[in-house]
Amino acid sequence: MIHSAPLGESPEIGLGDAAFRADHRVRLAYVAGAMGKGIASERFVTTLARARILSFFGAGGLTLERIAAAISAIRSAVGPDAPFGVNFLHNQIIPGQEEALADLLIAEEVRTIEASAFIRVTPALVRYRLAGLESGLDGSPRIRNRILAKLSRPEVARQFLAPPDMQMVAALRASGAVTEAQARLAPLVPLADDICAEADSGGHTDRRVALTLVPHFRALRDEEAARNNLRQRIRIGAAGGIGAPDAIAASFMLGADFVMTGSINQCTPEAGTSDAAKDMLAAADLADFDIAPAGDMFEIGAKVQVLKRGTLFPGRANRLYELYRTHRSLDALAPETLAEIERRNFGRSVAAVWDETARHYARVAPRELAEAEADPRKKMAMVFRWYFIHSNRSAIEGRVEERANFQIHCGPAMGAANRWLRGTDHEDWRARHVDILAERLMREAGDIFRTRLVAMTM
Template identity: 45%
Template sequence: VNERPTALLGQRAEAGPVLGGWRPSTVPPAFASQDITHLLQYARHQVHVVREESTGQLGLAMGGELVGAGESDVSLVGTLPPIYPEWLGDREFCEAHGLRFPYVTGAMANGIATPELVVAVAEAGMLGFFGAGGLSYAGVERGLAEIQTRLAGRTGLAWGANLIHSPNEAALEARVAELFIEKGVRIVEASAFMKLTPAVVHYALSGLTTDPSGAIVRKNKVMAKVSRPEVARLFMQPAPDALVSALVAAGKLTAREAELARHVPVAEDITVEADSGGHTDNRPLPALFSEIVMLRDQLAQQHRHDFRVRVGAAGGLGTPQSIAGAFAMGAAYVLTGSVNQSCVESGLSPQARAMLAKAGVADVMMAPASDMFEMGVNLQVLKRGSMFGPRAKKLYEWYSRYPSVTAVVHEHGAELEKFFGKSVDDVWSETRQYWADRDAGVLELATRDPKYQMGLMFRWYLGKSSRWAIDGDADRVLDYQIWCGPSMGAFNSWVAGSYLQQCENRNVVQVALNLLEGATQISRAQQARKCGIPVPATAFGYIPRPLSL
């Protein structure tokens, strides 16, 4: 019988039946607020929900024994099972990637998610992505080589790298995808995509095969970070036939891989990116996550392939409360970004990390993105202590209004060179040298199109501003571009007064373990509250402390 129980919305909650009497062994039951809070800290142990028959008050207890009804003035109402940080998310996600914890650190571009950070996260049984976006091809090669050297001979440790959508450098995007295939990078975080490109589809489908039972086996896995349902849809379905056929014609995929491609989604893991640092649409996580989960379920009914798409959460996650909330919504995993930039393993300079450690939740703003400047795409950056945001917005305003950099110089030359910190001619000389080494075709277009040349020069400032923050250039502190979301401010408030307040104590694994441990404690408190226990508000707080694996 598939009938569902009728929901009695008007019926008041009442005390349920008891399982019998309960008799304590050594620890008495907890009915006082401070005692309930104390027992809730033992999330890894069974905790009993008990009722004092003389008063009807509900409380918690540990240990003890079940006795017959009437043999004790305390009755057993139920038992709460243990909760572990490892169990907060989807265990299938952890099994698929060989992880202990459903916790991912995002690929902060320009190498800010360093090989050191990725290795530390992998050693802790989590998944970290190397920040390959924004690096040169040689820089990506060096980063991969360092990670693989440090993890050589050690099995069971998962890690990945970032494949960022690069509409202005499609050839580089394709080369990096091919490098990942060649070097055996088994999972990538695909970010900033607005459409599927040959590069990401090539990586996702390369190596598709079947096992002896006929089940499809994926060699490469894609975790797509998205902030729009229409983009999520592209990754949660099989790749378009036309795109796959073009890759076959180019010799990048085999006919067998193309055939199997019809039965797998491009990505098996979708990270819902809410109000994050860097590229973001500033969407609230509850609304966006729900929308994409519903879309996932609709597409699953349409395609019915063997691979279940898992949905994780990112953006705004910087406290145990936010982590617990994401898992409570059904997130298979959580991904953090902004908070990791202030950690000692981050590629940011000590000066930039110190600026992040002072940020509040409102100390962020949107500013033009270097990689998609001409398209008007913005990203979220730190506002406190830096003039980068207002200056970058002014550059885009000039780009939109004027046909060439010469026209800008005519009316705003002094202000422009103040932003640049050097002459316009010097900036063009550096820009020309950069593209001569990277893609000479860009320079050819710039000689024919003055507005395109202007865009390249303005992107010089946007690109350099990130490097100044990474290198710790003391002369350009006011121009530091530091990607940052509101979660950084919330994190700083949470750790205030604790050992994690100081940047030098912010180890990426300690941050992760404390976020997960705090989320576990909060989940336990909520579990008890749903059983009718009068849980004090203080039980939903967690103070960071040194933790060990």
């Protein structure tokens, strides 16, 4: 049952780590994670910031101009001290875009970022971290640029739990990107302040299990702190599959310092996606999701979890990856196969897709374009990746004639949320305001946590 205590009354305030709430200046040990292409919109972030709940603007896939405008709009709406951050999405295809984003975040003095989809630490991320380091009165490091990293692989987590790689720091110092004082302080701080152990989730996923991932990351945290003689305690959060109060209570029982929600926040009035996508999400149950290739890491076979009900995207996307895996070029595809892809996936000719793709890369990454023109298999990958961009954009913009190709990143947490809210005054997504959702999730989780704790100690 959902309680109706008004906003601001937070009996669940004790859940999670007190230092997390203090450092981020928030009321709850709860984070609404970034959703790319502005789905975690300006309205989304400002609504949560006003409620003193941490969230991140969904900067992934947006231009620098769009990101800068969003930062300005959010600050104008909530003031300079309100809690919010910006997503820093790893860009494997065009690393220069990471560097440009780091430049922007440093210049705009954005003090908190969510680092996501990283398979290794990059110089841009280290530069952002070090640019916020200062020496305190006692000579100890004072951290101004905070990193919350969303991770699922232990070998990557170790990189964020330790100080930045000193060879990378030395290269940044030699180039003038960081100061001598910042380079000297670098060994004294871990790369991240908070790490969210991302179990099976919507979007990029390694399909980890929270029951094993959260305790494992906690153990890794302690190992790296001892190995590197770090005094700062990195907080470990839980994400993936969190769509109902029981999952939040279970996360805190596991020892999580905070929780992060993702998929469920798409189905709120504040999310920057279409009503058509939200209607589909609100109808989803636990089994209505599937795994598909990740468009941004198509060639290496990375996966995303997406909504299956009401769309043919998972099957069509997986077929494209299988064709890429088994063929060397577009010319090697059977004519009837190519014609089917043009009709069902693209809705236009391959030539038209390549023309649009080539014009884009000529503007943002001419070297990538030159390599594709010399390598037929790379060109095929670029053409196929167009489908992932197109299907995602179609869902966000609500092109209902393209519903069969909608790519909506989501996981079973959405089904859990729909079941939890069924029969309540929040069954309709139009009433699921993102701050109310967070408040009620945490309030009920607090009730469950205390009830079960009492039952276990009787």
